[in-house]
Amino acid sequence: MELDKETEEMMFRTIAFLQGGRFRSLTDMNQGELALLRIVMDHGNDISPGELTEKLEVSTARTANLLNSLEKKGLIERTHDNVDRRRVFVRMTEKGMKDARKKETEAHVMLHMLLDALGEEDAKTYIRIMKKISDIFENTDIPGSS
Numbered sequence: 541m542e543l544d545k546e547t548e549e550m551m552f553r554t555i556a557f558l559q560g561g562r563f564r565s566l567t568d569m570n571q572g573e574l575a576l577l578r579i580v581m582d583h584g585n586d587i588s589p590g591e592l593t594e595k596l597e598v599s600t601a602r603t604a605n606l607l608n609s610l611e612k613k614g615l616i617e618r619t620h621d622n623v624d625r626r627r628v629f630v631r632m633t634e635k636g637m638k639d640a641r642k643k644e645t646e647a648h649v650m651l652h653m654l655l656d657a658l659g660e661e662d663a664k665t666y667i668r669i670m671k672k673i674s675d676i677f678e679n680t681d682i683p684g685s686s
Contacts, residue, residue, distance in 0.1 A: 572598070576606045577615065577632065577640050585631035589618075592630065615639060 579595050580587055593603040607630065610616040615636035621627035632640065655663040 572596070572602065572606050573610055574643070576603075576610065577636065580616065580630055580632050581637070581640055586619075586629040587631075588627065588629055610636070 575596060576592060579592060583591075589600070589603055589607060592607075593600050596603060596606075598606075607616065607618065611618065614633055616630055617633055618628050618630055621629065655666075658666060
């Protein structure tokens with residue numbers, strides 16, 4: 541499907557806004573950091589870096605970078621097993637729990653504000669289209685990506 545230049549530019553601007561505009565200001569964390577925190581919260585703490593790598597479906601190097609970043613921010617801590625010091629576990633700090641809950645609440649408020657402003661019909665259309673886009677990207681090899 542061919543798009544005129546103006547429509548194409550508007551789509552890219554909208555995507556950029558949603559990724560980095562007002563929604564991005566909800567947090568000083570990237571999506572990987574948020575996903576990792578969500579997994580640790582859902583798991584109930586004491587999850588190994590290997591389990592996180594598996595659940596995030598990323599490389600061990602990416603997981604290590606995320607953990608280092610979150611640890612520097614004081615949101616997680618790594619502890620060693622008392623029996624086998626080689627085993628490491630990740631848990632959220634009190635600050636991490638507080639910040640994650642706050643960000644989750646802010647995101648829900650913004651989402652509901654958006655859906656209310658759209659109205660029921662447009663909200664359902666938006667959700668249907670976003671699901672379709674997600675399915676397309678999930679099931680299609682994108683040239684130049686690896």
